[in-house]
Amino acid sequence: MSKPKYTVAVTGLNAIDSPGPGIAVIRALRESESFDVRIIGLSYESLEPGIYMHDLVDKTYQVPYPNAGQQVLFERFDYINSKENIDFLFPNFDAELFNFISLQTRLDEELGIKMVLPTQEQFDARHKANLYEYGKEHGIKVPFAKMVFSTAEIPSIANEIGFPLVVKGKFYDAKIAYSTDEAMQHFNKISAQWGLPVLVQEFIHGSEVNVCGIGDGNGVTLGAVPMRKLYITDKGKAWAGISLDDEKLLDVTQKLVKATKWRGPFELEFMKTNEDEYNLIEINPRFPAWCYLTVGAGQNQVESLVNMAMGNKMKPFTTYDVGKMFIRYSYDMVVNMKEFEQISTIGEL
Amino acid sequence: MKVRKNVAISDSGFLFNPSSGDSYSVNPIGQEIIQMLQEEKSELEILDYILKEYMIDKNTVEKDLYDFLNMLKNYKLTE
Numbered sequence: 246m247s248k249p250k251y252t253v254a255v256t257g258l259n260a261i262d263s264p265g266p267g268i269a270v271i272r273a274l275r276e277s278e279s280f281d282v283r284i285i286g287l288s289y290e291s292l293e294p295g296i297y298m299h300d301l302v303d304k305t306y307q308v309p310y311p312n313a314g315q316q317v318l319f320e321r322f323d324y325i326n327s328k329e330n331i332d333f334l335f336p337n338f339d340a341e342l343f344n345f346i347s348l349q350t351r352l353d354e355e356l357g358i359k360m361v362l363p364t365q366e367q368f369d370a371r372h373k374a375n376l377y378e379y380g381k382e383h384g385i386k387v388p389f390a391k392m393v394f395s396t397a398e399i400p401s402i403a404n405e406i407g408f409p410l411v412v413k414g415k416f417y418d419a420k421i422a423y424s425t426d427e428a429m430q431h432f433n434k435i436s437a438q439w440g441l442p443v444l445v446q447e448f449i450h451g452s453e454v455n456v457c458g459i460g461d462g463n464g465v466t467l468g469a470v471p472m473r474k475l476y477i478t479d480k481g482k483a484w485a486g487i488s489l490d491d492e493k494l495l496d497v498t499q500k501l502v503k504a505t506k507w508r509g510p511f512e513l514e515f516m517k518t519n520e521d522e523y524n525l526i527e528i529n530p531r532f533p534a535w536c537y538l539t540v541g542a543g544q545n546q547v548e549s550l551v552n553m554a555m556g557n558k559m560k561p562f563t564t565y566d567v568g569k570m571f572i573r574y575s576y577d578m579v580v581n582m583k584e585f586e587q588i589s590t591i592g593e594l
Numbered sequence: 595m596k597v598r599k600n601v602a603i604s605d606s607g608f609l610f611n612p613s614s615g616d617s618y619s620v621n622p623i624g625q626e627i628i629q630m631l632q633e634e635k636s637e638l639e640i641l642d643y644i645l646k647e648y649m650i651d652k653n654t655v656e657k658d659l660y661d662f663l664n665m666l667k668n669y670k671l672t673e
Contacts (some may be wrong), residue, residue: 452614473615490600490612567612568602 257337258295263480266337269537271545274410291589297580307592320417326356359554361509371528382516387525388444396429402474411446426445451523462508466499468546468562470539488542491569597631
């Protein structure tokens with residue numbers, strides 16, 4: 246039987262030392278057994294490595310930054326779609342999700358582009374600033390945290406939480422502070438880069454474990470693979486990791502998906518204490534950059550998500566291989582200036 | 595003391611804890627001890643076996659064995 250061929254657009258082509266998930270998502274799509282793909286890369290900057298990976302990405306278009314607004318974004322997609330006829334779109338950055346969630350119906354009804362995303366309510370509720378309340382509501386342990394808008398608020402919160410504490414940006418970045426001065430320094434640095442508010446969170450001792458999975462929107466977990474980072478970069482990104490056998494962690498994940506009726510991909514970040522307690526520290530509403538490990542472990546969750554959107558038959562994954570490792574590497578591509586010129590000036594390559 | 599069921603040890607003495615993702619390397623005597631724990635042998639039986647198989651005094655074996663067993667416990671390799 247011949248397989249359908251889908252045109253899938255993917256953002257997050259920045260396969261750098263703090264990588265976007267795009268290339269991992271594309272590799273998973275290329276290994277799909279149920280369909281073939283034509284990959285349309287969507288880039289924000291001309292030096293995103295994925296633009297030049299022609300064995301993975303068939304064609305790339307520059308797209309406007311999220312702050313350009315939804316109408317500009319829609320018009321760009323209208324143009325790209327007139328050339329490419331996109332079936333499915335994978336937004337892979339937290340910062341762009343708000344726009345895509347808002348445009349979801351228009352993109353589907355007017356351009357025929359499908360996405361599987363959390364609802365706006367799910368997206369807002371799981372935001373770092375609201376996570377403590379979210380955990381309380383759904384019976385999941387979350388470290389105590391408060392939003393901070395100025396350094397003046399830090400001493401009283403530090404009094405309440407104690408040291409060390411964690412200072413976090415609203416989209417990215419987290420730093421540990423051992424004193425009020427240090428917390429203020431982190432606040433200034435993070436707020437300058439990511440804006441306000443900044444989050445001050447209780448520090449939990451333990452080891453970090455993450456789960457990559459998908460929810461069907463009705464409370465069912467369609468796939469979930471737990472992973473522990475074995476090696477991290479100075480930015481705290483995984484450079485190597487391993488899939489774990491952790492029933493309790495999977496139970497917590499399923500409980501969360503059931504309670505929140507999560508729709509779409511997610512990455513859950515937990516701190517596991519020495520007493521084997523799981524504290525949820527973050528929910529990322531998208532696939533993580535390490536999602537290709539789930540393919541290696543026997544769950545092509547990326548493929549499942551496309552099939553879910555296309556109304557194809559699919560079964561929830563129930564097993565995966567434990568002890569599968571990923572190890573990242575960097576690689577120098579040699580690229581013709583002409584290609585750089587083309588993406589920089591015409592916005593297409 | 596029992597070694598956790600899902601802990602795997604290879605012929606080369608490579609030990610993997612799939613719950614934590616940690617891996618370790620143990621020497622041949624460590625490997626033998628873990629194997630005996632997996633066979634649910636008691637600490638006394640393990641002690642007797644080592645005294646019988648190796649030329650070593652009881653005090654040293656006791657000290658080293660309990661150190662090793664404590665280490666397994668600290669690494670959460672036992673249940």
